[in-house]
Amino acid sequence: MNVAVDFKNVDIVFGADTNASLAMLDKGATRAEILEKTGNVLGCAGANLTINEGEISVLMGLSGSGKSTLLRAVNRLNIVSRGSVMVKDGDKMVDVVSCDEATLRRLRQHQVAMVFQQFGLLPWRTVEENVGLGLELAGMPDAERKAKVGKQLDLVNLTPWAKKYAHELSGGMQQRVGLARAFATEAPILLMDEPFSALDPLIRTKLQDELLQLQKTLKKTIIFVSHDLEEALKIGNTITIMEGGRIVQSGPPEDIVLRPANDYVRDFIANVNPLSVLTAWNVMRDRRDLEDAGEGWLWLDRRKTTRFKIDAQGLVAAAERNGQPAVWVSVDEIDKSADEASHVFWAKPGTSLKLVMLAMHRSQTSPVALFDDQSRFVGAIGIRDVLSAVLRR
Numbered sequence: 001m002n003v004a005v006d007f008k009n010v011d012i013v014f015g016a017d018t019n020a021s022l023a024m025l026d027k028g029a030t031r032a033e034i035l036e037k038t039g040n041v042l043g044c045a046g047a048n049l050t051i052n053e054g055e056i057s058v059l060m061g062l063s064g065s066g067k068s069t070l071l072r073a074v075n076r077l078n079i080v081s082r083g084s085v086m087v088k089d090g091d092k093m094v095d096v097v098s099c100d101e102a103t104l105r106r107l108r109q110h111q112v113a114m115v116f117q118q119f120g121l122l123p124w125r126t127v128e129e130n131v132g133l134g135l136e137l138a139g140m141p142d143a144e145r146k147a148k149v150g151k152q153l154d155l156v157n158l159t160p161w162a163k164k165y166a167h168e169l170s171g172g173m174q175q176r177v178g179l180a181r182a183f184a185t186e187a188p189i190l191l192m193d194e195p196f197s198a199l200d201p202l203i204r205t206k207l208q209d210e211l212l213q214l215q216k217t218l219k220k221t222i223i224f225v226s227h228d229l230e231e232a233l234k235i236g237n238t239i240t241i242m243e244g245g246r247i248v249q250s251g252p253p254e255d256i257v258l259r260p261a262n263d264y265v266r267d268f269i270a271n272v273n274p275l276s277v278l279t280a281w282n283v284m285r286d287r288r289d290l291e292d293a294g295e296g297w298l299w300l301d302r303r304k305t306t307r308f309k310i311d312a313q314g315l316v317a318a319a320e321r322n323g324q325p326a327v328w329v330s331v332d333e334i335d336k337s338a339d340e341a342s343h344v345f346w347a348k349p350g351t352s353l354k355l356v357m358l359a360m361h362r363s364q365t366s367p368v369a370l371f372d373d374q375s376r377f378v379g380a381i382g383i384r385d386v387l388s389a390v391l392r393r
């Protein structure tokens with residue numbers, strides 16, 4: 001995987017004479033102490049974060065935790081006091097903190113585009129002129145630009161509005177223009193600072209879906225600031241949680257939900273429904289951890305109701321439930337199958353936990369077996385595994 005942005009030991013202090021503040025920081029002073037002593041605000045401290053190409057990386061945290069501060073360091077809208085921010089520029093990495101002005105200008109024009117919370121549309125320009133702004137600034141010829149803008153407007157269903165001015169559009173539409181503008185630029189890296197937070201929940205959900213849809217084809221690297229965990233879980237491949245200017249946890253959404261690093265993160269996830277995040281893979285027991293039932297058989301559950309005989313290729317040769325031969329049925333067939341005590345449901349590891357639970361419900365709490373793409377048995381989920389995940393114990 002290629003790295004698109006790499007924050008290395010980034011400290012950002014706002015104010016004059018940052019050296020004194022940095023010296024205090026090194027001695028372990030808190031943000032409040034630095035503010036009191038020097039009048040400077042510690043924006044972020046000791047930030048290390050690697051963002052891979054093509055991923056949506058969400059920065060999360062309470063107000064003032066430093067999310068925007070870190071984001072704005074990527075195109076040097078914020079000056080980094082110490083550390084480096086490496087940004088992919090063609091086939092090399094450039095340190096935005098120390099690069100010269102010409103390089104910075106080129107990066108801003110061609111590598112890194114920004115979408116603000118306040119749409120940032122120019123009122124004297126039409127929708128299509130707004131979408132084409134970045135391309136115009138980058139010097140793209142007229143015909144090429146018009147074609148590109150047309151395509152982007154189509155993608156966000158705004159073609160009929162192309163000739164309208166910003167004030168003639170609703171807030172949600174304006175933000176869609178903002179999205180189209182950012183996606184229209186050639187820039188492979190997008191910075192999005194709470195782009196949807198001013199919108200009402202329904203439109204917000206729609207735009208999140210639209211973003212995910214656009215991302216499927218365009219595969220940009222997106223750094224997205226949000227203070228809404230539901231939003232972060234929905235769109236993020238990685239979530240980074242910040243507290244008081246520091247990164248406290250970074251990882252895939254299910255990691256954050258299953259293994260919160262501290263009470264601050266735990267508070268964030270307290271109201272998240274784990275069923276909307278977790279997959280079978282997150283809660284299963286690996287086949288190597290299942291109890292041996294002798295002669296090539298493995299128990300799928302601790303209660304020993306269900307067992308599989310696995311052949312040398314890892315395929316299931318026979319299945320038994322409550323001492324009787326059983327048939328294994330895909331969870332995709334769940335609606336077609338009657339409640340049958342002799343059924344054992346199977347699923348792929350990426351199946352949602354919700355569907356796994358439905359299968360358990362249908363089969364009178366029998367375990368669910370997991371198979372990989374080559375039909376090999378990879379593990380099983382018993383009722384206790386589900387309860388542990390849902391109760392986070």
Ligand SMILES: Nc1ncnc2c1ncn2[C@@H]1O[C@H](COP(=O)(O)OP(=O)(O)OP(=O)(O)O)[C@@H](O)[C@H]1O
Nearest residue numbers: 014041042043062063064065066067068069070227
């Ligand atoms: N240009 C600036 N000058 C001085 N202080 C700043 C500046 N920008 C941010 N700060 C301070 O840095 C700290 C972190 O702010 P930041 O905007 O990064 O937080 P945030 O997590 O994005 O919060 P929010 O969700 O409210 O936008 C805050 O205490 C803020 O007041």
